[in-house]
Each structure stands twice: as structure tokens, then as C-alpha cells.
Amino acid sequence: MQTEPLGLHHVFERAEAVFADREVTGREPGGVRGLDYAELFAGARGLAEDLEGLGLRPGDRVATYAWNTLDHMRAYIAIPGAGMVMHTVNIRLGADEVAYTLAHAGDRAVLVDGALWESWSAVDLPDTVEHVLVMGEAPDLPAVQGGAAVHRLETRPVPERRGWWRPRDENEAVGICYTSGTTGRPKAVVYSHRSVYLHALTLCGTDAFAIGHHDVVLPVVPMFHANAWNLPYAGLVAGAGLAFPGRHLDPLGLTGFIRDSRATFAAGVPTVWAAVVRALHEGRAPGDALATMDRIVIGGSSAPESLLDALTGLGIRPVHAWGMTECSPVGLVASEPCTPDGAVRSAARRTQGRPLPGLAVRSSAEGREAARDGAAVGELEISGPFVVDHYHAPEKDDSASFTASPDGRRWLRTGDMVTVDARGYVTLVDRAKDMVKSGGEWISSVDLENRLAAHPRVNETAVIAVPDEVWGERPVAVLSSTDGEPLDPDELRSFLGAQIPRWQLPDRFVVVDEVPKTGVGKFDKKRMRAEYGHGR
Amino acid sequence: MQTEPLGLHHVFERAEAVFADREVTGREPGGVRGLDYAELFAGARGLAEDLEGLGLRPGDRVATYAWNTLDHMRAYIAIPGAGMVMHTVNIRLGADEVAYTLAHAGDRAVLVDGALWESWSAVDLPDTVEHVLVMGEAPDLPAVQGGAAVHRLETRPVPERRGWWRPRDENEAVGICYTSGTTGRPKAVVYSHRSVYLHALTLCGTDAFAIGHHDVVLPVVPMFHANAWNLPYAGLVAGAGLAFPGRHLDPLGLTGFIRDSRATFAAGVPTVWAAVVRALHEGRAPGDALATMDRIVIGGSSAPESLLDALTGLGIRPVHAWGMTECSPVGLVASEPCTPDGAVRSAARRTQGRPLPGLAVRSSAEGREAARDGAAVGELEISGPFVVDHYHAPEKDDSASFTASPDGRRWLRTGDMVTVDARGYVTLVDRAKDMVKSGGEWISSVDLENRLAAHPRVNETAVIAVPDEVWGERPVAVLSSTDGEPLDPDELRSFLGAQIPRWQLPDRFVVVDEVPKTGVGKFDKKRMRAEYGHGR
Structure with missing residues (x-):
């Protein structure tokens, strides 16, 4: 058998040869913009030539700092397509952590979303960075940032097809992502042509995400976080429509764009979908906003049962998935077992998969x-x-x-x-670090969170372990309400008390306006432990 | 990223760990038999140990000579699972060609379907073959065949799981298939762990065969021909139900087993499905026989439009595919393009894909x-x-x-x-060798065949090129009728004449009881050229 390397070159070449007229949509400052694969790839080819024109060569690291935009998608093709290694910088990191990852990756150039210029310009660039290329609309730009030249990028289509970079070794690096470590510095995970190809192909499987040519894939999960769960490349493998919502991830922005792009498939963290469902139920978003949506993948943290039920009620198949940056990132999918027992099927859907x-x-x-x-x-x-x-x-x-x-x-x-x-x-x-060990017995914070989330007036909730002189650790719940009105701790205690043993009940219920989150939208338990972990 | 080898070891281990209770069905002499993956793999483990007990070692070539049976499926797992190389012998080859492929592959052992003992016993075994293992019911067996010991195999379940053979190099050989060459000796195609894994995973893709856990996959295409289009392994990747029809591939046997096994997915050559459709239309098979069937893959040769339409009319999605042993074997699939234009979608379905x-x-x-x-x-x-x-x-x-x-x-x-x-x-x-070059112009035999197949009284038809003194070559059509009654050449000529230029019309229409076919069910144009290619 041929030992043809697995890699993105193949995905790109096939996408151009077979899916040239498939549509790609992006929400841009001027409105929703549509183009086809042929135009997308022509723009990416122009970008690849621009990078080469600046002296960048195969193997060089090139970073991106951007929302989910058409420009970012062009970079997703141009950088690996020119043989370079794409480092998608997490825009939610602090300026010093951004600088750390740029230096650690050895990035020679950075593609910056003009809409993010303000936060970007606070970054003290390391010496490795020679070029800053600003995409899309941007304010007045300086000529230099630190030791780097600042350029304004224009989309420059190069329609004539030629081959994309073909790795000699399929294990060659194609991308770098940093994990959002809760302790210490972010850690670097390097993806290879082989791993990205295999993961994207696997996501197209019927019992994975079943992404097909007739889907319109809308990554809500950011392209700066674990490469948007590899959905951009899986979409290209399938020749699917792609839809990029930009920065508009609030429920109204998102539902409006779902309607405009006719998205059939979306993926994101539970909090995003909980907000969308609430906006629909409260009539703030139009009732038919999700009419084209076929399935929604929920991952990043465990989804409460109530959310899965709400999506099912809207005629959307919720797909629960589990992943981490280290797994490219999707590792588990909660597809249904083949059994006539409906209760077993339903229980399986609620696992991590x-x-x-x-x-x-x-x-x-x-x-x-x-x-x-x-x-x-x-x-x-x-x-x-x-x-x-x-x-x-x-x-x-x-x-x-x-x-x-x-x-x-x-x-x-x-x-x-x-x-x-x-x-x-x-x-x-x-x-492992969120388990509550009380009197030698383990209490699951996830279990408490899921039960509390089912309470009609609880919006978001996180349970943390706090030190306790008698029991070692005790659980404390941090919650926000759906309507901004106070929640009654006694009422919550009796709500939970009907379901679980007394000793597992949280010692306290801390009601807050918003439950603190990390840069990637997960509950920031480290911060909560520091803030709410002492005294009563 | 980990450089874990791609291979069947992984497919087998995951199938046992995740799909232990999924069902497998086989039509056996005593009736339809069902077991689950756990039992299937336990039996395969016993077979692997039996092979090892005979002194066979990783890298050794082990052949099979069998119908699509549960026993054959066990061998599909046991042989590569023990690190050996599986050679699936085409039972439609003549005894001398079988002996040639056994010697060429260097097979040390052969697993023979008891039902095939008669044709098998005519094979003059080469010296390489030390053991003949007979599976299933069989007549009285001799102690030796040529220089090989003959053993009767019993299914011996070994339920305790242990790892299957993990190749050090994913390019290691896992199987050998011989192409049914129309000229010269059959040629050997060697599959690797990597190629079989990638092909099986790819077949599970939404726009490929979309094989999933909830499917019941029925390979009508023989397991002795291009590994049944790799469906057995694709089924294990998906954890699908598997159904093995044995030798009963006549329309009544097949429709009965489809009903018994509740098959949702099947694949085979056009002639098989044409016969099934005819049996349904004529009321010889029960009207609901295909009720569970969701899609049918047709490949091996070009399917006439009329067959695709007939399946659609039965509520089954026909999937046209193209392949060859050299491509593992599926290379093209005629999935629909994403366009609102129904005529374009429909035309695409009729291409090779x-x-x-x-x-x-x-x-x-x-x-x-x-x-x-x-x-x-x-x-x-x-x-x-x-x-x-x-x-x-x-x-x-x-x-x-x-x-x-x-x-x-x-x-x-x-x-x-x-x-x-x-x-x-x-x-x-x-x-290339079937094109008819008449007076310097090409005539497509496939086009003529498709048009003739649309005639209500034409059952099967093959068009061949015959030498012609004036034009170089001229087309001749060989046909059978649906009702066994004669066809009128003049009527066929005017039927075609309404659609194509006169010079493309076949010079002769040879009506036969059955159009000659090769060992794998394709039209045997070599034989037809020899038989009908001279004079009038």
C-alpha cells in the first residue's frame, strides 16, 4: 500500500478539487458575508504568499490572535498550507501569559484580529516576533510594536491552484495549542499532520459528530481554544458549509447568526447553550431561530441534564462529548448504545461518552x-x-x-x-482536584452541580471544596439565579436534601451575580476557592 | 502526538471493550444463528490459539476458502489478530489458479468451508501448505490432502480477553487479495494494518457508507473477493450488527435472510440487486422483505439507472460506488452534491462518485x-x-x-x-479495453449497456467490441430477456435508434439464456469476445 503521508495538504487539495462551490459564511462588522470554498482557498493562497514574502519559511511558527472569523479560517489554511506551524493564541490569557506562549513557541509572526487590537497592543512582544499582521477592520496602527513591524493585511485572492505543503513526514508539527493550566505556566501540545488528519476524519464518523457535506458547521467554541475542537478541518474533510460567528456569542447574536447561516451543527460549552435556551424560553430570541439546527455538541465541561432535555425539546439532538487539548481535543462522544431499553439509551446520552x-x-x-x-x-x-x-x-x-x-x-x-x-x-x-473529601468519604462536586442545575431558578452553579477542621473538606456551592433575584439557601438545602444524604449537602450556598469563569469559559474553581473558601 | 500504530489490533480491542453485546447473525445449515461480539471474539481467540498450536507464527500466511459465514468472520479476526497474514482465496477461481495463488502467497495453512469441500478437494496443494482446517459441517474427510494434514475445526470459545497482535510497524502486511485478471495470472495486492484501518474508518464517514453502531451490515459481496469491500472491519469499527448470508445469495434466500437479520445496510454487485428487485416486483419474494433496509451500496460494475430508480421506489437509498481490489477496495462514492438543483443531485447519484x-x-x-x-x-x-x-x-x-x-x-x-x-x-x-473504436471514433459499451438495460424486457446485457474489416471494431450486444422469451433485434435497434446516432448502434444482438460472467459475477467479456466475436 502507498505510504502517502496523512496531512492537511490532502484535505485542502481535495476540498478545492471536489467542493469548490460549497459555501462559507462569516459575521463581519459590515454584516453577514458569504463566499465559496474556491474564494476561501484563493484568499488563503494569497495569505500564504504574503507570509512567504515576509521571509517566513516551512517550519516557522506563526501565531493567530483572533475571534472565529473568515480571516481566521484563511489563516487555518494558509499557515499549515505553507508548511508553517500554527499557534492559536488564547485571547483570554493575560498579556504576560500571551507573551510567555509567543516566546515559548518561538513565533516569528502573529496574525491579529483588528477587533482585538486593544488587548493585543498590551502584549510586550518577545524578540522572536518579527511581524505583526493585522486582519480586518482595525484602528490606526503604529509602524512597529516592540521589535516587530506592523502590517495591515488585505485579502488578496490567488485563484490559480497549486499544491499545498506536503509533509515529508506525517508526524511533522502542524500546530501548537497551550493548555489553560490552573497551576503553573500553560503547557504546549504540538499537533502533527497525522494527528489532525486522523482526528478530523474520525469526527466525520456516523457515531462521532457525523459531519457531512450537507451540514453547515458553526463552531461556537473558539478557534483560539484547542483549534475549535478541530471542527474547521473536519468541516473541510466533509466539504461542509462553515459558519463563523465572530465575536457575537451572546444569545441574541448567536441565534441571529444561526438563522442567517442556516447552521445545522454547532458545538460549544454548556453555559453558551444554557443562555441560548433561556433566551428562547423567555421569548428574547425568535422561536424559529434554531429551526435549521440538527444537533449540538456540548463539551468542555459536564452538561446538566436539564440542558440536554431542553435541547431535545427544541427538536435538536444534543451530543455530549468530552475532550481536552491533549486529545486533539475530542476523545469521548456519548452516542447511544444499540438496545431497545430507552432508559439505558437515555442514561448513556448523559455520560461523557x-x-x-x-x-x-x-x-x-x-x-x-x-x-x-x-x-x-x-x-x-x-x-x-x-x-x-x-x-x-x-x-x-x-x-x-x-x-x-x-x-x-x-x-x-x-x-x-x-x-x-x-x-x-x-x-x-x-x-481529581475538585473532589471533596469529607470525613474520609468522597463527595462529587459534579453530581451536586448537576442536581442544583435542575432547580428552576438556578442559572449556573459550581461546587468547591473548602478546608474544614472537623471533616477535612466540606462542599460549598456558588450559584447565580436565572432572574437576578436572591436564592433562598434553606429552600435549596431542602431541594437537594430530598435527593442525597445529609452529609453530602453543601455547608453554604454563596449566591453571586455571575459564577467566576476562566479565560476559556470554564468555572474558575481556583479563584472561587480563594474567594469563598475561608470562614462563613 | 503518540505514534501508536494504526491497525486491526485496535479495532478488535475497542470492539470487545465497547460493543460486547452487539449482535452478529449467520445463516447456517441448521437455520439462522445469533451471537454477540463477546462470543464472536471468544471464538476467534480460540481459533487464534488453535493456529498457534499448529506451530503457525506471526507473519505466516493463512488462507481462507469460504462463503460469507460466521466461521469466516471468526477467521477475519483470528488470523490478523494472531499477527498472521490472511489470504482470502476466491472460490470462483479454477483449481489450478487456486493452487497458483496458494503457492504465490506461500500459505502455510488454509481454513476451508466444509460446504465447499468438493471444489476444494480438487485443488492440487502446493508444498507450502502444511495444514487444512475444515470449518462447519463437512462430509467425511481424509487424513491428508497432498502433503497437508487435514483437521476438523470446532469452535472453541476463549472468553478471557488478552491483547491482539499489535504490529510494530503499521505498514506490516495484514492481508493478501488476488485480482481477477482477465489476462495472465492473478496479481497479488497486499493490504497493511494501516491501509485496512484507514479504509474501514473512512467507510464509516457520513458521506461514504455512514456505517454506524445502529446499522446491521449485510455483506452480499463475497468475503473471498476484496475482503467483502472491507465491510467486516468497517462494521467492527462502528460496532454495527453483522449478518452473514452464507451461500444463499439467490433472491429468495437473500430477501428471507434480510428479514431475519433485520439488515439495514447491504452491498453487492448490480446483478444481485436486479434479481432481488425482480423477485419483489413479481411477487416471488414477500413485499415487506426489505422493510428494515435503509441503503444499499451497488458496485463492482456500473449500475443501470433503472435499478437505482427501482430501489428508490422501494424506499431504499441506493449508493453507487466504485472500487477495485487495488483500492482496498472502495475508492469513489456517489454521494449527493449540496445544491438545490434536483436534476444535478440526481445525475450525480448515477455517476461512479x-x-x-x-x-x-x-x-x-x-x-x-x-x-x-x-x-x-x-x-x-x-x-x-x-x-x-x-x-x-x-x-x-x-x-x-x-x-x-x-x-x-x-x-x-x-x-x-x-x-x-x-x-x-x-x-x-x-x-479501456472494452471501448469500441469504430472508424476512429470511440463508442462506449457502458453507455449502450445502460440504455439497453432500460428496455422493459431486457434482463442483462453486455456490449463487446468485435473486429471489423471496414471500421476496425464494431459493437455487438449480448443480451438475456426477463421472461426467457426471444427478443426482437429490430425492435431493440429502433428502441436504441431513437436515442443515439445510427453509427453507434450494435451490429448484432445476440440473445442468450444467461450473459456469461466471471468468477466474481462481472460480465466475462473476454469469453464473449471469443464466443461471439467472429462472423455473423
Whole structure:
């Protein structure tokens, strides 16, 4: 058999040869703009030539700092298409952390979204950066930023097709993402042509995301976070329509763009969809806004049952998924088991899911694999061709993040405490560091959060462990209400008390305007522990 | 990223870990038998141990000679699962050709379907074969066949899981298939762990065969021909139900088993489906026999429009596909383009399709790529990670079968004359050697066949080129009628004459009881040219 390297060159060339008239939509400052694959790729080719014109060469690292835009998508093609390595900088990081990742990656150039110029200009650029290229509308720009020349980029279509960069070795680096570490510096995960190709192809599978040519894929999850779950490349493999919402991720902006782009498939974190559902229920968004939507993938953190039910009620199939930057990023998808038992099917949909083709999972407790009985709790470990092998140039020894099997397989330790059942469904019990150990017994903060989320007046909730002299640790719930009015702790206590043992009830219910979140929209438990973890 | 080898070990281990309770059905002499993946794999593990007990080792070649049965499926797992190389012998080959392929592959053992003992026992075994293992019910067996010991195999379940053979190099051989060459000896195509994995994963894609966990996959295409289009392994990737019809491929046997197995997905050559449709229309098969069927893949040769329409009329989505043993074997699938124009969608469904992810195609005429305009005719060339790189130990130099690009890509010359359009749809004009060159102009035998197939009384038809002193070559049609009654050549001539120019009309219409076919069910044009190609 041919040993043709797996890689994005193939995805790009096939997309141009086969899907030239498929549509791509973007919400831009002037309104919604549409173009086809032929125009998208022509623009990407112009961008690739612009980068080469600045002296950038294959292997050079080129960063992006942008919302989900057509310009960003062009960069997703142009950078790897020119053989360079794309570093998608998380715009939610602080300026010093951005500078750290730019220096760590050794970026020679950065493509900056003009709409983000203000936060970008606060970054103290490391010496590696020679060029800053500003995309889209932007304010007056300086000629230089630190030691880098600042250029204004225009879209310059080059319609004549020629081959995209074909890696000699499919394990060649194609992208870098940094994990949003809750402790220490962000860690670098380097994707290869092979891993991106395999992951994108796998996402198109029927029981994965089933992305097809007739879909219109709308990544709500940011392109600066784990490459928007690899949806841009999976979309190109399928020849799907693509829709880029820009910065308009509020419920009204999003529902309006879903209607304009006729999106059939979207993916994002639970909080985004909870807000959309609320806006629909309250009549703030038009009732038919999601009429074209077929399925919505929810991941990034565990989705409350109530959200899954609400989407189902809207005629949308919710797909629960689990991933992390280290897994390219999607690892588990909660597709339904083939059984006539509706309760079993429904329960399976609410788990984190089972491993995608290519991946193996196990749960480890005290150095052994825990039973696959849906009850034994262990740390989730994962292995496969699109799982990280090692962090790139880690700040400190990363060997504790991996274990090895005698057969040579390498396993990533995910830090998630889970059960695994006989059908391979993984259920998240907690992040290892978020488990509450009270009087020697574990309390799952995820379980408490899911139960509280089902309360009609609870908007968002996070449960944290706080030190306790008697019990070691005790749970505390931080909550916001749907209507901004106060919540009654006694009422919440009796709501929960009807469902779980008394000793598992949170000691306190802290009601806040908004539950604190990290740069990528996850609950910031570190900050909450610091803020609400002491005294009463 | 991890460099975990792609391979069947992974498919098997995941299938056991995740899909243990999924069902597998087989039609056996005693009736329809059902078991689950756990039992299937336990039996395969027993078979693997039996092979090892006979002294067989990783890298050894082990052949199969069997119908589509549960036993054959066990062998599909046990042989590669023990690190051996599976050679699926085409039972339609003559005894001397079987002996040739056994010797060429260097098979040390052969698993023989007891139901095929009679034809098998006529094979003069080469010295390489040490063991003949007979599966299923069989007549009295001799102790030896040639120099080989004959064993009767019992299914021996070994339920305790242990890892399957994990290739150190994913390019390691996993299977051998021989092409049914119309000239010269069959040629050997060696599949690798990597190619089989990639092809099976790709078939599960939404716009490929969309095989999922909830499907029941029924391979009508034989497991001794291009590994049943790789459906057994694609089914295991998806965790689909599997259904094995045994030898009962007549319309009544097949429709009965489709009903028993509740198959949702089947694949086979056009002649099989034409016979099934006829049996339904004539009331010989029960009207609801295909009620569970969702889609049927038709390939192996070009399907007439009338067949695609008949399946659509039954509520089944016909999927037209193109492949060859050299492409693992599926290369093109005629999924619909995303356009509101119904005529364009419908026309696309009737083409051979467009390249699967991973593959590139082009049509070459006189050393250059022909225009992608849907009109220019050239020879189809195909390239990608599950396309053959070279034939294994070819009888004669095989370099004429391949061309190379300056970028290092290798292209297989398929021998099919095609057009390619702007959306990448490939339309078969003819096999290069089946084109009729009349007075310097090409006549497409496929086009004539398709038009004749639309005649209500024509059952099967093949058009061949016969030598002609005046024109060089002229077309001759060989036909059978649906009702066994004679067809009127004049009536056929005026039927065609209303559609095409006079000079393209066949010179003769030879009406036969059955149009001659090769071992794999394709029209045997070589034989027809010998039989009907001379004089009037």
C-alpha cells in the first residue's frame, strides 16, 4: 500500500478539487458575508504568499490572535498550507501569559484580529516576533510594536491552484495549542499532520459528530481554544458549509447568526447553550431561530441534564462529548448504545461518552485498572494516535502526566475521576482536584452541580471544596439565579436534601451575580476557592 | 502526538471493550444463528490459539476458502489478530489458479468451508501448505490432502480477553487479495494494518457508507473477493450488527435472510440487486422483505439507472460506488452534491462518485491531466494511503500500472476510461479495453449497456467490441430477456435508434439464456469476445 503521508495538504487539495462551490459564511462588522470554498482557498493562497514574502519559511511558527472569523479560517489554511506551524493564541490569557506562549513557541509572526487590537497592543512582544499582521477592520496602527513591524493585511485572492505543503513526514508539527493550566505556566501540545488528519476524519464518523457535506458547521467554541475542537478541518474533510460567528456569542447574536447561516451543527460549552435556551424560553430570541439546527455538541465541561432535555425539546439532538487539548481535543462522544431499553439509551446520552475509533481508555486506581462496572472510581487514562505523547519543552518534568504499558503503549493521565461501564461509557465523577473529601468519604462536586442545575431558578452553579477542621473538606456551592433575584439557601438545602444524604449537602450556598469563569469559559474553581473558601 | 500504530489490533480491542453485546447473525445449515461480539471474539481467540498450536507464527500466511459465514468472520479476526497474514482465496477461481495463488502467497495453512469441500478437494496443494482446517459441517474427510494434514475445526470459545497482535510497524502486511485478471495470472495486492484501518474508518464517514453502531451490515459481496469491500472491519469499527448470508445469495434466500437479520445496510454487485428487485416486483419474494433496509451500496460494475430508480421506489437509498481490489477496495462514492438543483443531485447519484477522504483522482490522456469538465475522456488514475503501491512479486514487470508525480506521489492506472467534472464526480465511460473504436471514433459499451438495460424486457446485457474489416471494431450486444422469451433485434435497434446516432448502434444482438460472467459475477467479456466475436 502507498505510504502517502496523512496531512492537511490532502484535505485542502481535495476540498478545492471536489467542493469548490460549497459555501462559507462569516459575521463581519459590515454584516453577514458569504463566499465559496474556491474564494476561501484563493484568499488563503494569497495569505500564504504574503507570509512567504515576509521571509517566513516551512517550519516557522506563526501565531493567530483572533475571534472565529473568515480571516481566521484563511489563516487555518494558509499557515499549515505553507508548511508553517500554527499557534492559536488564547485571547483570554493575560498579556504576560500571551507573551510567555509567543516566546515559548518561538513565533516569528502573529496574525491579529483588528477587533482585538486593544488587548493585543498590551502584549510586550518577545524578540522572536518579527511581524505583526493585522486582519480586518482595525484602528490606526503604529509602524512597529516592540521589535516587530506592523502590517495591515488585505485579502488578496490567488485563484490559480497549486499544491499545498506536503509533509515529508506525517508526524511533522502542524500546530501548537497551550493548555489553560490552573497551576503553573500553560503547557504546549504540538499537533502533527497525522494527528489532525486522523482526528478530523474520525469526527466525520456516523457515531462521532457525523459531519457531512450537507451540514453547515458553526463552531461556537473558539478557534483560539484547542483549534475549535478541530471542527474547521473536519468541516473541510466533509466539504461542509462553515459558519463563523465572530465575536457575537451572546444569545441574541448567536441565534441571529444561526438563522442567517442556516447552521445545522454547532458545538460549544454548556453555559453558551444554557443562555441560548433561556433566551428562547423567555421569548428574547425568535422561536424559529434554531429551526435549521440538527444537533449540538456540548463539551468542555459536564452538561446538566436539564440542558440536554431542553435541547431535545427544541427538536435538536444534543451530543455530549468530552475532550481536552491533549486529545486533539475530542476523545469521548456519548452516542447511544444499540438496545431497545430507552432508559439505558437515555442514561448513556448523559455520560461523557465512549472512546472514538483509534482511542483506548481505562480508569486507574492505585496503579491498577479499575473494574468496568460503572461503579469503581479511578483516574481516566487515554491512549491513541491523536493523544499527546509528551508536552513540548515543558517547564518542569512532565513524566507524572503519563504512564506506560508493558506493550509500549503510552497513556495520558487526564486528572478526571471517572467510572467506566461494560459498554465503555465513561462518567465523570469529578476533576481529581475538585473532589471533596469529607470525613474520609468522597463527595462529587459534579453530581451536586448537576442536581442544583435542575432547580428552576438556578442559572449556573459550581461546587468547591473548602478546608474544614472537623471533616477535612466540606462542599460549598456558588450559584447565580436565572432572574437576578436572591436564592433562598434553606429552600435549596431542602431541594437537594430530598435527593442525597445529609452529609453530602453543601455547608453554604454563596449566591453571586455571575459564577467566576476562566479565560476559556470554564468555572474558575481556583479563584472561587480563594474567594469563598475561608470562614462563613 | 503518540505514534501508536494504526491497525486491526485496535479495532478488535475497542470492539470487545465497547460493543460486547452487539449482535452478529449467520445463516447456517441448521437455520439462522445469533451471537454477540463477546462470543464472536471468544471464538476467534480460540481459533487464534488453535493456529498457534499448529506451530503457525506471526507473519505466516493463512488462507481462507469460504462463503460469507460466521466461521469466516471468526477467521477475519483470528488470523490478523494472531499477527498472521490472511489470504482470502476466491472460490470462483479454477483449481489450478487456486493452487497458483496458494503457492504465490506461500500459505502455510488454509481454513476451508466444509460446504465447499468438493471444489476444494480438487485443488492440487502446493508444498507450502502444511495444514487444512475444515470449518462447519463437512462430509467425511481424509487424513491428508497432498502433503497437508487435514483437521476438523470446532469452535472453541476463549472468553478471557488478552491483547491482539499489535504490529510494530503499521505498514506490516495484514492481508493478501488476488485480482481477477482477465489476462495472465492473478496479481497479488497486499493490504497493511494501516491501509485496512484507514479504509474501514473512512467507510464509516457520513458521506461514504455512514456505517454506524445502529446499522446491521449485510455483506452480499463475497468475503473471498476484496475482503467483502472491507465491510467486516468497517462494521467492527462502528460496532454495527453483522449478518452473514452464507451461500444463499439467490433472491429468495437473500430477501428471507434480510428479514431475519433485520439488515439495514447491504452491498453487492448490480446483478444481485436486479434479481432481488425482480423477485419483489413479481411477487416471488414477500413485499415487506426489505422493510428494515435503509441503503444499499451497488458496485463492482456500473449500475443501470433503472435499478437505482427501482430501489428508490422501494424506499431504499441506493449508493453507487466504485472500487477495485487495488483500492482496498472502495475508492469513489456517489454521494449527493449540496445544491438545490434536483436534476444535478440526481445525475450525480448515477455517476461512479467522487473520491473518499484520503484519495486523489485524475484522468489522464496522452500523458496530461484531462480537463475536469465532465466531457474530456481519460484514464482514471488514483492515489492515496489505501491504494496499492506495487503488486506483490508480480509475474511480469508492473511498472506500466503506475505513474509518478514530481512531488513523489504514486498513481495507480485503473484502466477505466472516465470523465471527471468540476465537483470531482467520475463517470465511467468504459474499461479501456472494452471501448469500441469504430472508424476512429470511440463508442462506449457502458453507455449502450445502460440504455439497453432500460428496455422493459431486457434482463442483462453486455456490449463487446468485435473486429471489423471496414471500421476496425464494431459493437455487438449480448443480451438475456426477463421472461426467457426471444427478443426482437429490430425492435431493440429502433428502441436504441431513437436515442443515439445510427453509427453507434450494435451490429448484432445476440440473445442468450444467461450473459456469461466471471468468477466474481462481472460480465466475462473476454469469453464473449471469443464466443461471439467472429462472423455473423
